[in-house]
Amino acid sequence: MSHRIVPCPQCGAPSEYSPANVYRPFCSLRCRTQDLAGWAEERYRITGSETAVDGLSDDTTPPY
Numbered sequence: 001m002s003h004r005i006v007p008c009p010q011c012g013a014p015s016e017y018s019p020a021n022v023y024r025p026f027c028s029l030r031c032r033t034q035d036l037a038g039w040a041e042e043r044y045r046i047t048g049s050e051t052a053v054d055g056l057s058d059d060t061t062p063p064y
């Protein structure tokens, strides 16, 4: 069995990339949660603004 050490994408600490590390490639649950939370927040913001722009342009077209 071979395992390798990868830098945690969240904090940069060395983490073991192997089935033993259930949070791989993160070093801990905390880093994994923070990364996922950041992703979700960013995605939600992008999706929300796109929806808002779409609704606005659709709303502005008819009067003209």
Ligand SMILES: [Zn+2]
Residues within 6 Å of the ligand: 008, 009, 010, 011, 012, 013, 026, 027, 028, 031
């Ligand atoms: Zn970490």
